[in-house]
Amino acid sequence: MSDDLPTEDLADLYEHAPCGYVSLAPDARIVKVNQTLSEWLETTGDGLLGRSFLELLSFGGKIAFETHLAPLLRLQGFVNELAFDILKSDGSKIPIIANAAEKRDAEGRHLFTRLTLFKAVERRTYERGLVAARSRAEAAVGAEHETAILREQFIAVLGHDLRNPLAALAAGARMLTEREDLSERGRVIVKEMSGSVARASALVVNLLDFARGRLGGGLTLTREPDAQLTPVLEQVVSEIRIIAPDREILTEFAIQQPVDCDPARIAQLAGNLVSNAVTHGAPGIPIEVVARTGDGSFTLSVINGGVPIAPDAREQLFEPFFRGSVRRSQQGLGLGLFIVNEIAKAHGGSMEVTSTDEQTRFTFTMPLQSEA
Amino acid sequence: MVLTRNNVNVSGQGSRSMMFAHGFGCDQNMWSTVARDFEDDFRVILFDHVGAGRSDLAAYDSAKYSKLDGYADDIVEIGRALDLKDAIFVGHSVSAMIGALASLKAPRMFSDLIMVGPSPRYVDDEGYVGGFSAGQVEELLEFLADNHLGWSAAMAPAIMGNADRPELGETLTNSFCATDPEIAREFARVTFLSDNRADLPAITARTLVLQCHDDIIAPTAVGEYVSAQIPGSRFMQLEATGHCPNLSAPTEVTAAIRSFV
Numbered sequence: 299m300s301d302d303l304p305t306e307d308l309a310d311l312y313e314h315a316p317c318g319y320v321s322l323a324p325d326a327r328i329v330k331v332n333q334t335l336s337e338w339l340e341t342t343g344d345g346l347l348g349r350s351f352l353e354l355l356s357f358g359g360k361i362a363f364e365t366h367l368a369p370l371l372r373l374q375g376f377v378n379e380l381a382f383d384i385l386k387s388d389g390s391k392i393p394i395i396a397n398a399a400e401k402r403d404a405e406g407r408h409l410f411t412r413l414t415l416f417k418a419v420e421r422r423t424y425e426r427g428l429v430a431a432r433s434r435a436e437a438a439v440g441a442e443h444e445t446a447i448l449r450e451q452f453i454a455v456l457g458h459d460l461r462n463p464l465a466a467l468a469a470g471a472r473m474l475t476e477r478e479d480l481s482e483r484g485r486v487i488v489k490e491m492s493g494s495v496a497r498a499s500a501l502v503v504n505l506l507d508f509a510r511g512r513l514g515g516g517l518t519l520t521r522e523p524d525a526q527l528t529p530v531l532e533q534v535v536s537e538i539r540i541i542a543p544d545r546e547i548l549t550e551f552a553i554q555q556p557v558d559c560d561p562a563r564i565a566q567l568a569g570n571l572v573s574n575a576v577t578h579g580a581p582g583i584p585i586e587v588v589a590r591t592g593d594g595s596f597t598l599s600v601i602n603g604g605v606p607i608a609p610d611a612r613e614q615l616f617e618p619f620f621r622g623s624v625r626r627s628q629q630g631l632g633l634g635l636f637i638v639n640e641i642a643k644a645h646g647g648s649m650e651v652t653s654t655d656e657q658t659r660f661t662f663t664m665p666l667q668s669e670a
Numbered sequence: 671m672v673l674t675r676n677n678v679n680v681s682g683q684g685s686r687s688m689m690f691a692h693g694f695g696c697d698q699n700m701w702s703t704v705a706r707d708f709e710d711d712f713r714v715i716l717f718d719h720v721g722a723g724r725s726d727l728a729a730y731d732s733a734k735y736s737k738l739d740g741y742a743d744d745i746v747e748i749g750r751a752l753d754l755k756d757a758i759f760v761g762h763s764v765s766a767m768i769g770a771l772a773s774l775k776a777p778r779m780f781s782d783l784i785m786v787g788p789s790p791r792y793v794d795d796e797g798y799v800g801g802f803s804a805g806q807v808e809e810l811l812e813f814l815a816d817n818h819l820g821w822s823a824a825m826a827p828a829i830m831g832n833a834d835r836p837e838l839g840e841t842l843t844n845s846f847c848a849t850d851p852e853i854a855r856e857f858a859r860v861t862f863l864s865d866n867r868a869d870l871p872a873i874t875a876r877t878l879v880l881q882c883h884d885d886i887i888a889p890t891a892v893g894e895y896v897s898a899q900i901p902g903s904r905f906m907q908l909e910a911t912g913h914c915p916n917l918s919a920p921t922e923v924t925a926a927i928r929s930f931v
Binding site: 324325326352356357358359360361362364365366368369370372373374382426429 | 693694695696699700763806809810811812813814815816846847849854858862884886887911912913914917918
């Protein structure tokens, strides 16, 4: 059988292999080169012998060869999968992928560096495409990020600028109530206006806190080591009673110990929770606000009746801009619970939700003393 | 921790310390043969610049390392951590200049400075031949962006832990001269666009300049310029060719250093 197989001509294999071969002296001069590579370079082997291999490289290639490849070859004896360009005599480039290895004698002396080269035109085109795609993607993400920051700055500025006209409206409504002789109908309208202004102000506060958090300012606490929370919570509830006079709000406060907290933030947290209960709870069922200290912690629960929160929605409640399936007219920005959760975390505490057909209960728990 | 950040390795014994610094493109392995020869009578210090070898890549800060000063500050920090006084600094390529800057920042840390293939400015200027044109430096930076000339990021082990891609463990085999390609590009920019000519006359350390033949990165004229600008320095022409005599002719480099210290 073997009689039928042709014999391979090793000399011819070297000269006309489907890859380029070149051997370099330790000083990088070319000592042997095959026909294939000579043809790629459109020159003769004789024209290459004795020349430095560096002459076949672009300037960048030369520097990379001297500073990185030559040391790597000396230290390691081989380098695989090099990608670089070799220059034809007319200066045009051939993209190459190459393996290189040092040939050393028995004493370890460096005799030659051998390189096997493959043309890699398509591969290089593909790689450049990948690099370009990555650059474009990075640029797009960068632009997106900048837009997001601008948007948040815009929110912050807008929120800030809305506070003054709202304060003026609130002051005007107060003056009307206190100093003007209004008709019954006028008093009702002013009261509703005051309620709307209070809700708008609460929204603005949430918006500002959200924007500050996003812009890296974070939520800041002004802690009072022995804050008295009962009057704070009573104030919160009474304000909401004014806004929503037709809702029954029951309170049960058993706060026996001082709490190391930022009382204004706790008021904000409680205000958000009770407003939520007013908005989402069933109108006929009283809202309960329960606060107590004990076992080294402070807990505040706000309980309302009505349709329970769907389990999958419960997981996202504290995400910014999350708005459950509520009537369009009731939609806020979806920042209230996000801010509540941020305030809870800033106090080293946590939020918990339970929701059944009987009741929906939000509970805030925090340690009486700050950990730090 | 400075010593971990720069993968500092201390070996040998002796009353004097000798610190070896690698240049652009490789890591401390560049010096291993030469350094070993000094372990009998010197305390030998090897390290990797941040971004190279087994340094802490997380410590890389583009702003800090946008100037050679950032690298020189690291050397001063290593020197302080090891309590160096009147030590010998041996710097190859760009690290020759980085060491010179460190010697200016902490004058008592290094009494001797050995500069192997130094260049205070690679790009030609009026009345100055650095060997590179500005266009060539741009070409080099483009080349580094475009070619993965065996660069392998030191992050390889993290990738190799990825069971989904076992081929990566096989291919990322270069155990020397590991350099994150992005960092390599930034280091190249800082190196080849640096100009520290004005710092040379201020150098007070005893200085030896070692120059190779046919060094396309630091030509002989540049080595002579460096030596002429540093007061009282010695210039020594080596037989070795190319840019890395510490690897191609370690015996000659060792002998030259010995003759000086």
